[in-house]
Each structure stands twice: as structure tokens, then as C-alpha cells.
Amino acid sequence: MTNDVAIFLDLDNLVIGAKQANLTFNINLILDHIKEITNGRIVMRRSYGDWRQNRELLKELTTAGFLIQSTVRLSTYSKNLADMQIVVDTMDTLIDGHNYSIYVLITGDRDFTPLVQSLRKRGKQVIGVGVRHTASRSFVGLCDQYIFYESLVDPELDDEASISSLLQRALDRLLATDERGQASVLKQYMLELSNGSFEKSAYNEGSFRKFLAAFPDIVETEQEGTTIYVRRPAASSAPPTTKESTPAAEPAATAPERPLYLQYRTGLKKRKLRIIDAKARFTILFDMLARLRQDKEYEWRELIDWLYKKYEKQPVQTISKNMINATMLLARQATVIRTLKGRSLSTAQVVLELDSKNLFKDAVCYCDAVYLREILSLAEPFDLTQASLALYDSPNYVKYLKTVVMKRVDELS
Numbered sequence: 001m002t003n004d005v006a007i008f009l010d011l012d013n014l015v016i017g018a019k020q021a022n023l024t025f026n027i028n029l030i031l032d033h034i035k036e037i038t039n040g041r042i043v044m045r046r047s048y049g050d051w052r053q054n055r056e057l058l059k060e061l062t063t064a065g066f067l068i069q070s071t072v073r074l075s076t077y078s079k080n081l082a083d084m085q086i087v088v089d090t091m092d093t094l095i096d097g098h099n100y101s102i103y104v105l106i107t108g109d110r111d112f113t114p115l116v117q118s119l120r121k122r123g124k125q126v127i128g129v130g131v132r133h134t135a136s137r138s139f140v141g142l143c144d145q146y147i148f149y150e151s152l153v154d155p156e157l158d159d160e161a162s163i164s165s166l167l168q169r170a171l172d173r174l175l176a177t178d179e180r181g182q183a184s185v186l187k188q189y190m191l192e193l194s195n196g197s198f199e200k201s202a203y204n205e206g207s208f209r210k211f212l213a214a215f216p217d218i219v220e221t222e223q224e225g226t227t228i229y230v231r232r233p234a235a236s237s238a239p240p241t242t243k244e245s246t247p248a249a250e251p252a253a254t255a256p257e258r259p260l261y262l263q264y265r266t267g268l269k270k271r272k273l274r275i276i277d278a279k280a281r282f283t284i285l286f287d288m289l290a291r292l293r294q295d296k297e298y299e300w301r302e303l304i305d306w307l308y309k310k311y312e313k314q315p316v317q318t319i320s321k322n323m324i325n326a327t328m329l330l331a332r333q334a335t336v337i338r339t340l341k342g343r344s345l346s347t348a349q350v351v352l353e354l355d356s357k358n359l360f361k362d363a364v365c366y367c368d369a370v371y372l373r374e375i376l377s378l379a380e381p382f383d384l385t386q387a388s389l390a391l392y393d394s395p396n397y398v399k400y401l402k403t404v405v406m407k408r409v410d411e412l413s
């Protein structure tokens with residue numbers, strides 16, 4: 001069944017809110033994200049508000065397929081008329097013969113709370129979109145899903161899962177009509193899709209080819225002269241084997257089941273909680289804690305850069321910025337550190353949260369407890385020996401995990 005989507009845009013609420021937050025309003029960012037998360041087709045697009053505030057915006061919305069319902073603002077009551085028109089037109093869709101399964105309300109106005117309740121009562125999924133400082137908590141809480149516009153304008157590329165998703169989307173666009181394309185064009189697509197955030201992220205360091213080499217399951221490179229090309233890995237681009245091409249005398253072999261500890265690692269990686277090698281994890285934690293004790297004025301990106309430069313001086317440099325970033329994300333989830341509000345994670349100030357005499361020892365326990373808590377919530381069966389292998393590449397930490405860490409799991413839950 002097709003997921004048909006109807007979008008209603010409260011122009012005054014979102015555009016004014018974006019302006020107050022010094023954000024550039026771009027309707028295509030919203031449309032692209034809605035298509036991605038709903039996997040549906042946007043059938044209806046309507047906008048309501050005083051478009052005289054921005055004639056360029058009127059052109060942008062018309063180009064994007066929106067039907068413009070102009071409500072020239074003469075008084076504060078005129079705003080209520082616009083809200084009422086949105087409610088009336090939304091309710092009309094319930095009896096017009098077209099069954100929309102998803103309604104997107106681009107607003108944060110609490111006046112639409114009864115509308116959300118009515119739509120959900122009729123089995124409709126409601127997605128809200130708005131600017132954080134203008135979004136009503138009651139409205140946000142009622143929506144099935146609420147998207148803050150800031151996250152689309154300046155997405156946080158703070159982990160391997162988000163960056164690999166961006167790479168996959170850019171590669172899909174590049175190879176939509178050809179088997180290979182230039183790496184320089186792929187990078188440009190990544191910049192466009194991330195609205196420039198990729199350029200500012202910790203992943204855009206060194207050569208782009210080196211960055212691509214970290215994702216062999218998504219992309220592979222080849223060079224002709226001075227030009228670098230990219231293509232999908234051979235395994236993923238090969239056509240599926242047909243029944244006719246499979247000899248009858250050779251039944252397909254059953255793939256051996258992956259060890260449980262590797263399944264744990266994969267499961268945690270999907271949850272944006274990558275397991276870093278224990279030695280590297282301890283090194284990063286120790287140096288991060290020591291630095292934060294000495295100097296509290298560090299932003300997230302600055303702390304990553306400082307640690308990386310420290311390790312870069314080592315004879316054998318094995319710790320990457322990705323590993324530092326992943327360990328810091330783990331420490332934040334373990335409440336060892338916390339971040340103060342910033343425009344994005346990379347600019348947020350990092351503060352030492354854990355106060356303990358045995359700071360490093362307790363930090364390790366709390367971080368391991370986060371790992372264990374997430375492993376416990378996976379669909380796979382729980383086994384402490386396999387958990388020990390997942391975290392330490394050794395079965396010798398079972399007693400430690402059982403007697404020390406499991407207590408912290410209960411505290412964090």
C-alpha cells in the first residue's frame with residue numbers, strides 16, 4: 001500500500017521562527033527528509049500565510065509544488081483565520097475520497113493540538129516540523145514524530161552511522177544513471193546533502209580517497225591518470241543469481257552463523273554506539289578526563305582535534321578522529337561527560353560530569369555499563385562470555401562484568 005502524504009505549511013510560524021533563529025528557510029530540505037523517512041509520495045502540498053514577507057519564498061514554494069493560500073495579515077485575528085483555514089482544509093481531506101495515511105504539519109503552534117488528536121483518532125500518522133524555540137511542548141509531544149528544522153539545516157555528523165548514511169545517499173545520486181562517477185562530484189553531493197556540515201565534520205580530514213577507504217562495504221575507488229572514480233563494491237553491484245544459473249546438483253550452502261560477540265558489535269554500531277578497541281578506548285578516556293580536569297573551555301570538535309594531535313606524535317599512530325569521536329559519544333551516554341547547548345554537537349562545550357576520587361576507573365565502568373545495557377536490549381540472546389569478547393576480545397573479563405559493571409547497568413537503567 002502506498003503511503004500518501006499530505007503537507008500543510010503554517011508559513012508565518014516556521015518562516016518567522018527560522019528568521020528569529022538566524023536560519024535560512026529551505027523547503028526542499030524538509031521535502032527531501034519527509035520522502036526519506038516516510039518512503040511515500042507527497043500528494044498534497046499547501047501553504048498558508050502572508051507571503052508578502054518574502055516574494056522569493058513564494059517562488060520557491062510554487063516551484064516545489066505548493067498551493068499557496070494567502071492570508072494577508074491585518075491584525076492578530078488574521079493569524080487565527082489562517083490557522084482555522086489549515087484545520088478546515090485538513091479535515092476536508094478526510095472526506096474527499098483520497099485516503100492520506102500520513103499528515104505533515106509544518107508548524108509548532110499549540111493551537112493545532114486538537115487537530116493532531118483528531119487525526120490520530122482516525123488512525124493517521126502525524127509528523128510535525130518546526131523551529132525548536134517556537135515549538136509548543138504539548139504539540140511536539142502529541143505528534144507521532146517531530147522534526148526540528150535546525151537538525152535539517154545543520155545535521156550533526158557525529159558518528160559513523162550518520163556519515164555512512166550520508167555517503168550512501170550521495171553515492172545513490174551519483175550512480176543513478178551510470179556505474180561509476182568522479183570522486184570529486186561525490187564529495188560535492190555530500191556537501192550539498194549535508195548543507196555544508198560534512199566540510200565542518202571530523203570526517204573531512206586528510207584526503208577524500210582515504211576517507212572513502214574506511215567504507216569498503218559502501219564504495220570502492222579506482223584511478224585513471226589523475227582522476228579518481230568511485231563505484232559500488234563488486235559484491236553489491238553484481239546482479240542476483242537466477243534459478244536457471246544455479247546448478248540443480250549444487251544446493252546453496254547455508255552461510256555459517258556469525259559469532260554472537262560480532263552480532264553484539266553490529267547491533268551496537270547500528271545504535272550509533274561503536275565498540276572501540278579496549279586499549280584505544282582506555283587511552284582516549286584517560287587523556288580526555290585529564291584534559292577536562294585541567295581546562296574546562298573545550299568545544300567538542302576542539303577536544304577531538306587536541307587529542308588527535310597528541311596521538312599523531314606517537315611513533316605508531318593508531319587512533320583516528322572517528323575513534324575519539326565514538327569514545328566521547330560513549331562517555332556522554334555514560335554521563336561521564338555532558339555537553340552544553342550549542343548550534344551543533346561540534347560547537348557544544350564539553351563538561352566533566354562524573355565526580356569521583358577514582359575518576360578513570362569509574363569512567364571505564366560506566367562506559368562498559370552502557371555497552372552492556374545496550375547489548376541486553378538487543379534481540380540476540382545475552383551471554384556474558386560473548387559480551388566479554390565483544391568489549392575486550394577476551395573471555396577473561398566475565399567476572400569483572402558480572403560483579404562490577406552489572407551494578408552500574410541497574411544505576412543507568
